[in-house]
Amino acid sequence: MKRIAALPDHLVNQIAAGEVVERPANALKEIVENSIDAGATAVEVELSGGGIRHIRVSDNGSGIHADDIALALHRHATSKIQTLNDLEHVASMGFRGEGLASIASVSRLTLTSRTPESAHANQVKAEDGKLSSPAAAAHPVGTTVEVAELFFNTPARRKFLKSENTEYAHCATMLERLALAHPHIAFSLKRDGKNIFKLPAQSLAERITAIVGEDFQTASIEIDSGAGTMRLYGAIAKPTFAKGRADKQ
Structure with a gap:
């Protein structure tokens, strides 16, 4: 038997990605739930190639502090819990801080964010788990996450994805479920440049009728x-x- 060795962080992230991100819809869910936790009142989603080629999620939430933007792509880095007591009373969608790190390890990810107090936005990019240095960027208050070429570096995993139409259907269903659960938030969806739906903030009854x-x-x-x-x-x-x-x- 071989000696025991600690796995490199990048491989750990890719293993975690297999648990967190099975298909584009899982990546979309992680990102949109972060937008909801950030207090967004509007979330815009754009998909290309069923979400395999490109996912873009923009929100008008509270944004990420400039000093924290690179940390947001590290595992177990989260703003949602700090103590055991926080963990026992957690009420947010995701709190382990694994979602973005896992997605970044199996895609080309760009994270751009600006807080209300910042004069400009900051941006960090990750490709195959390697992070760029944060840089200034133009962006309104809120956050945009772009995920390109999901599973480009794990071809065995990409091989198990279904057709673009099937993967898109999973993404659309996922977004509809989140929109149903949060009628006070405006949601919009574009597919390959075409508007699919644009839901304003509305009552639960109106949201049920719309979806x-x-x-x-x-x-x-x-x-x-x-x-x-x-x-x-x-x-x-x-x-x-x-x-x-x-x-x-």
């Missing part, structure tokens, strides 16, 4: 119940509203 359809909204019942810290709310279809597919569940 699931007016027939569901008409045949649904609002629910809102809870006990203690638990709450269940939303809309549920009447038993008479039956479909042959489960895609609108």
Whole structure:
């Protein structure tokens, strides 16, 4: 048996990427959830090649401090927890700080961000896990993450991706689910330069109608119940509203 050795950071990141990022939709979910955690009120998503060739997510959230922008692409670097007590009461989407680092290890990633206090934005790039030095950039308050050529350096993983149409469908479904859960946030989606949808901030009922359809909204019942810290709310279809597919569940 060979001697035990610590794995290099880049290989650790690529192994983690296999757990976190199975397909473009997983990368999109990680990035959009970061936008939601940053307090964004508008999130714009652009996809090319089903998200395999290019993913671009822009938000108007709080941004990343200039001194932290390179750290954002390191594993276990997070603004969401600092102590065990924070961990036990975490309420954000992601808190381990692995998402961006994992994506950066298997793509060509560009992170550009600006806080309200900054005179300009800062940008850092990663290719095959190698980070550039942060540089000044032009960008409004908020953050843009661009992911190009997902799995370009792990061809065995890229081989298992489906067609561009299939991968796009997974991305669109993922974004619709997040948009349903956060109707107070405006979402837009472009595919290969074509506008697919543009949802303004709206009520839950309006968001359900926009995504699931007016027939569901008409045949649904609002629910809102809870006990203690638990709450269940939303809309549920009447038993008479039956479909042959489960895609609108």
